[in-house]
Amino acid sequence: MESCGMDIVKYLLFFFNLLFTVSGIGIIVAGGVVLADIDDYRTFMESRILAPPIVLIVVGTIVFLVAFLGCCGAIKENYTMLVAYAVLLLVIFIAEFAVGITAAVAKDDFSAVMKTSMNKSLSHYEKFTIERNAWDKLQTKFECCGVEHPQDWNGHLTSGKVPPTCCMSTAPEGARCSNSTYNSPGIYQRGCFDKLKNRVKDGALVLAGVGIGIAFVELAGVVLALLMASSIKNSEQK
Template sequence: MESCGMSIIKYLLFFFNLIFAISGIGIITAGAIVLSDVGEFSHFMENRMLATPIVLIVAGVIIFIIAFLGCFGAIRESYSLLLAFAIFLLVIFVIELAVGIAAAVFKSDFEEALKSTLKSSMKTYYTNNSEKSAWDNTQKTLMCCGVDGPTDWTKSQLVIPDTCCKDINKTATCVSGNYDKGCFAKLKLRVEEKATVLIGVGIGIAFVQVAGIVLACLLAASIKREGAK
């Protein structure tokens, strides 16, 4: 016969898994939004800069699937399913923790890598169509010019692109001056803002995961004790 405490834990775990399934959808959504937004400027980003949202999307899908395993295990009162659920949650938690640590370590190298890529890319603006397209899109979208400012183009002995101009008339003449902010600062801010969103989502999900692991272990232990009677 099912004890009162065991019954409470079972339904608490079922409730947490519903929240967990919703959180999985939340992680997928947050990762996709960040990847879409920052990915627009992926030409200047190293692959590892885009790894975090991709990993979170994959983790979100796995979390969504695992949540159903937890719900099923709780309702069926299956010791093996609950144990598998707790182990899967722990593995996902460790992966998320590793990604977070890697992102924190990489943060110190991020600025230097981004600025170096921008500077080398600028030199081939007029000879490489993909570089030109990437710069034009970035300068238009972020309303910026050059790496640190418009003078970066002239220092490199290049003509300042039309996409640096705030307003161009019908004769392709810049009538209101160039953007004074550089693209490096704008891109850096964009990435940092999205990183903050991912960190917030990750911390919130981590608390839910820990609660799920504890409840699953408690229920599994209760089921084992009941079976031993």
């Protein structure tokens, strides 16, 4: 009966390792998608906003190795490997849970700093290529102009005009602009801050959901590994 119970735990552990392998792919994909989505705008963000997706990508890679260790420990019914697997899985659980909480907290904590950074970078548009490229990509992608409105560019460019990327690509013929002043009719009237803030918040929610959700699945794997290790140790002592 005891052997039958250990076989059940073994097969359950195999099933969870399959889930861990899939979750590892999910973690890497989620982290990569969010990082790629906001990486073009890192000029306006603190490093702590970019840290969670990078950590999740690293953790997702480690999950593959840990899942392999769990499979080997289950097949060989090796007590030491199963305990090592449980400990590593617990460390990953803590890391993913921490990343999830950090991402959830950061989504409401970065706005003021990001707005300050965006306002500060306006005056660097003509001085630094990195700043110019970041603003051009931001304004083109989100069809916006300035931080909160086009008037934010007033006084920051020597020409006294707004960047060409503020111009509406679909504006009527008579309203089209080319490097126009901030109050021209053919430029985007909405600022970029709200749009970028919402994009970063969406990414943070994805990371929080993936990190916390998968972390609790892995906690079940820790329990199963310890149960099997305990059964192995008991059988060896008899």
